[in-house]
Amino acid sequence: MDDETRKIPSHEVTYARLRDMILFGHLAPGQPVTIQGLIRDLDAGMTPVREAIRRLTAEGALLPQGNRRVSVPNLTPALLDQLAFVRLTVEPKLAELAGAHLTPALIDRLEAIDDRVDRAIRAGSVTDYLSSNHAFHFALYEASEAPILVDIAR
Structure with missing residues (x-):
């Protein structure tokens, strides 16, 4: 299908x-x-x-x-520390794993999303920046072929 x-x-x-x-x-x-x-x-x-x-x-x-x-829960320093720990542990591994699966099409897609990130920064749009930044990271992470780690990062 x-x-x-x-x-x-x-x-x-x-x-x-x-x-x-x-x-x-x-x-x-x-x-x-x-x-x-x-x-x-x-x-x-x-x-x-x-x-x-x-x-x-x-x-x-x-x-x-x-x-x-x-x-939505209030973000406490303890919660932020936990979230930072998970991100700093899992996300570099996802990026490393994705490196083995880079294709010209994925690179083009990442560049297009990065352009959206840059436009959002120039426009001062926090919402567009967050959305585009998230799209960039998860486009890369999905290429890692590590669905459990992707779910943890999500």
């Missing part, structure tokens, strides 16, 4: 979109968010939103607040 005929399940799309909202600061730490609000914002059904919340809560990216609300 090729990429054009393969459908991504709605719960995976909803999970990825909610994860990106957290990652790129669209949901502020401590901001309460309702399930109904997420259904509206993500244009998704109740079941995919609940599943995304369940997964992100298990991953520590969301905190249940009761009364059908969740929030």
Whole structure:
């Protein structure tokens, strides 16, 4: 089955979109968010939103607040230290592994994404910078052919 005929399940799309909202600061730490609000914002059904919340809560990216609300946890120095440790441990290995799988097409893709990073910096767009920087790193990491490490980095 090729990429054009393969459908991504709605719960995976909803999970990825909610994860990106957290990652790129669209949901502020401590901001309460309702399930109904997420259904509206993500244009998704109740079941995919609940599943995304369940997964992100298990991953520590969301905190249940009761009364059908969740929030993004506040970043503490201890949490930032843990995140930095994981990134500094896993990401260099992913880049090293990806080096063995570099192709001209991947290099072209990375250069195009890097151009987007540069444009975002020049424009002063934090959101575009974060999105493009994330896309660059994960395009490289996906080439590592190390899915467990990619999941940890994510």
